[in-house]
Amino acid sequence: KEAPVGEGPMGIAISNLEERKYPWWKAPFLGTLEAFRLSGMMFFEIGKILGKLVTFQPITVEVAGPLGIAQVTGGAVKFGAMAVLQLVGLLSLNLAVINILPFPALDGGRLLFVGIEAVTGKKIKPHWERWTHQVGMAILLALIVLVTINDILRIFHP
DSSP: OOOOTTOOTTSOOOOOOOOOOOOTTTHHHHHHHHHHHHHHHHHHHHHHHHHHHHTTOOOOOOOOOHHHHHHHHHHHHHHOHHHHHHHHHHHHHHHHHHHTSSOTTSHHHHHHHHHHHHHHOOOOOHHHHHHHHHHHHHHHHHHHHHHHHHHHHHHHOO
């Protein structure tokens, strides 16, 4: 299956970067706006994936694990240090967005428990929270294994 125009197989593409110079006082503001724009796009895409999971539709987005990220990083190196820095920033932002999702074992899962306790006024029993986070961690580890297997298959069977 071919990737969409302008995108690589994982939904991103490495291309020539246009370097823009901004005044020192403007750059942090514009960088923050760009981070929020990218975060919004990531939440939107994650929402689309979750919607497809709930409705049992096939997921067409390819997810990359450590091996896929290493491949993309190798491609970014060919474009220079700025491309690598941009990729590192994008990966960091992506990790932050995923970590805040309300899923057990992630920080967002803990925030969900804190929110439930704040709304209900009752403390959730520690063993229930621990069990929930353990199940969440098991699911995440299984997902990591599946994504890594997918990376290996993609490398050896492009």
